Amino acid sequence: MNYENSLDFARKLDQEDPLRAYRTRFYIPEHNGKPIIYFCGNSLGLQPKAAKAVLEHDLSVWQQMGVEGWFAVNPLHDEAWIGYHRACKEPLAKVVGAMPAEVCPMNSLTVNLHLLLSTFYQPTAGKPKILTIAGDFPSDQYALETHIKSRGFDPDEVLIEIRPEADGLIRLEAIQDGIAAHAGTLALVLMSGLNYYTGQVYDMKAIAQTAREHGITVGFDLAHAIGNVPVYLHDWGVDFATWCSYKYLNSGPGGISGIFVHEKHHAAGLPRLAGWWGYDEPRRFEMTKGFVPMPGADGWQVSTPNIPAMSLHKTALDITAEAGMEKLRQKSGQLTGYLYYLLREAGIHVLTPDDPAQRGAQLSLLVPDGGKALFNRLVEAGIIGDWREPDCIRLAPAPLYNTFEEVWRVADVISRF
Known part of the structure; x- marks a missing residue:
C-alpha cells in the first residue's frame, strides 16, 4: 500500500x-x-461490551442455584459451568490453528508453562540442554532456570541462549544454526513466538521444522502472538504451546490461559503433574486412586476452573474467531x-x-x-x-x-x- x-x-x-x-x-x-487513543492491547486488551452480561448471568446462577449451577446450561454459551472449557475449544482451535482436542483453556500462563515443562522437558545426562532466546520474558527465564535446577543441572551449563545482533534483533538463521550446533545435547527448544520487547515475530514454522529434523521437542510461549498473528500449531508440528488471553484476546486482567498439545502426544502416556480436574470426566467423581487423564489437552488440567474468567474468555474469544x-x-x-x-x-x-x-x-x-x-x-x-x-x-x-x-x-x- x-x-x-x-x-x-x-x-x-x-x-x-x-x-x-x-x-x-x-x-x-x-x-x-x-x-483516549488506546495503543496498549499488547499489555491489556479492552473490555468487550458483552462481558458484563455474562458475568451477571454467572452471578445470578450462583445466587439462585448455588452448587447446582455447575450443571445448569448457560444459554449464552450452551454449556454448564462444568463444561465451560468445551465451549472455548472450537473458537480457540481456530485462533491457534489446531484441532479442538489439542487445546484447552486453563490456569495462567506461567502455571501452564511449568505443567508443560514437567511433561516435555525430560533431560538425560547426555541430552540435558534447552535452547531459547536471550532476554525472553522473565517468567519464561525463571521457569526454565528452576526446572533445570530441579533436575539436578546447572542453568549456566545447560541453558543455550541465542543472542540478538547489534540491531537488537535475532535472525532465524542464528536460531537454526544454534539448534544444529547443539542438536546432540538438546532436550528441548522453547521460546516466545513473538518478542515482547522488540515486537519481532519469529518464524515458528521454520524453527519447528528445524527442531523436528533433529528429533528435538519444540514449544512456544504465544503470549504476544495469540490473537495477533496467525499461527498453525498443528500443521507446523509444534509439540506444545501456551499463552495468556488478556492481551490481544481481550479476556480481562489476568484472564484465563490455555495450552496446545499436538495430537501425536495424546496417546503417548507422557509424564505430567496431575490434578483432579484432568481426571477422566465420566469417572471423576469416583474419587479413586490412580490418575486416568482425560483425552487430549484436557488431560493436563489440574484444578477447578475459574468460572467468571472462563465466561469472559469465551465471550471475547468468540469475537476474535468471528472476525x-x-x-x-x-x-x-x-x-x-x-x-x-x-x-x-x-x-x-x-x-x-x-x-x-x-x-x-x-x-x-x-x-x-x-x-x-x-x-x-x-x-x-x-x-x-x-x-x-x-x-x-x-x-x-x-x-x-x-x-x-x-x-x-x-x-x-x-x-x-
Missing part, C-alpha cells in the same frame, strides 16, 4: 475498513470526557505499516523489523534522548502506550478496535515533540 501523511487519507482507510464495526463492540476508555485471524492480520499489517511509515517520516528509530512478515501489531520505538518525556507527552494527549526502561515506547494498534485516524493522530503528536 502507498501511504500518505494526511488525516483525509487515514479517514479514507477507515471508511474502507471491513472490520470497522468491531470497534463498537468494545468500551473505549475516556479521559476528560473524550475517548478471523487472516482478516485481523491484514488490517493489523496495514495499521502497523502506516504507523511505521509515519514514524520514519518523523525521524523515529523503530526497533521492530521493517519486514512486515516479522511484525505483529506492536512497534517498539527507541528514543534515547527524551524518551520518557515523549511518553509523558503522549499520555497528556490522551494516548496510552507502554514504557519500557531504559528508552523504549511500545505502541500496539489493535485491529479489532483501533483506527487509521488514531494512528495518524499518534504520529502527529510524536512528530511535533
Whole structure:
C-alpha cells in the first residue's frame, strides 16, 4: 500500500475498513470526557461490551442455584459451568490453528508453562540442554532456570541462549544454526513466538521444522502472538504451546490461559503433574486412586476452573474467531505499516523489523534522548502506550478496535515533540 501523511487519507482507510464495526463492540476508555487513543492491547486488551452480561448471568446462577449451577446450561454459551472449557475449544482451535482436542483453556500462563515443562522437558545426562532466546520474558527465564535446577543441572551449563545482533534483533538463521550446533545435547527448544520487547515475530514454522529434523521437542510461549498473528500449531508440528488471553484476546486482567498439545502426544502416556480436574470426566467423581487423564489437552488440567474468567474468555474469544485471524492480520499489517511509515517520516528509530512478515501489531520505538518525556507527552494527549526502561515506547494498534485516524493522530503528536 502507498501511504500518505494526511488525516483525509487515514479517514479514507477507515471508511474502507471491513472490520470497522468491531470497534463498537468494545468500551473505549475516556479521559476528560473524550475517548483516549488506546495503543496498549499488547499489555491489556479492552473490555468487550458483552462481558458484563455474562458475568451477571454467572452471578445470578450462583445466587439462585448455588452448587447446582455447575450443571445448569448457560444459554449464552450452551454449556454448564462444568463444561465451560468445551465451549472455548472450537473458537480457540481456530485462533491457534489446531484441532479442538489439542487445546484447552486453563490456569495462567506461567502455571501452564511449568505443567508443560514437567511433561516435555525430560533431560538425560547426555541430552540435558534447552535452547531459547536471550532476554525472553522473565517468567519464561525463571521457569526454565528452576526446572533445570530441579533436575539436578546447572542453568549456566545447560541453558543455550541465542543472542540478538547489534540491531537488537535475532535472525532465524542464528536460531537454526544454534539448534544444529547443539542438536546432540538438546532436550528441548522453547521460546516466545513473538518478542515482547522488540515486537519481532519469529518464524515458528521454520524453527519447528528445524527442531523436528533433529528429533528435538519444540514449544512456544504465544503470549504476544495469540490473537495477533496467525499461527498453525498443528500443521507446523509444534509439540506444545501456551499463552495468556488478556492481551490481544481481550479476556480481562489476568484472564484465563490455555495450552496446545499436538495430537501425536495424546496417546503417548507422557509424564505430567496431575490434578483432579484432568481426571477422566465420566469417572471423576469416583474419587479413586490412580490418575486416568482425560483425552487430549484436557488431560493436563489440574484444578477447578475459574468460572467468571472462563465466561469472559469465551465471550471475547468468540469475537476474535468471528472476525478471523487472516482478516485481523491484514488490517493489523496495514495499521502497523502506516504507523511505521509515519514514524520514519518523523525521524523515529523503530526497533521492530521493517519486514512486515516479522511484525505483529506492536512497534517498539527507541528514543534515547527524551524518551520518557515523549511518553509523558503522549499520555497528556490522551494516548496510552507502554514504557519500557531504559528508552523504549511500545505502541500496539489493535485491529479489532483501533483506527487509521488514531494512528495518524499518534504520529502527529510524536512528530511535533
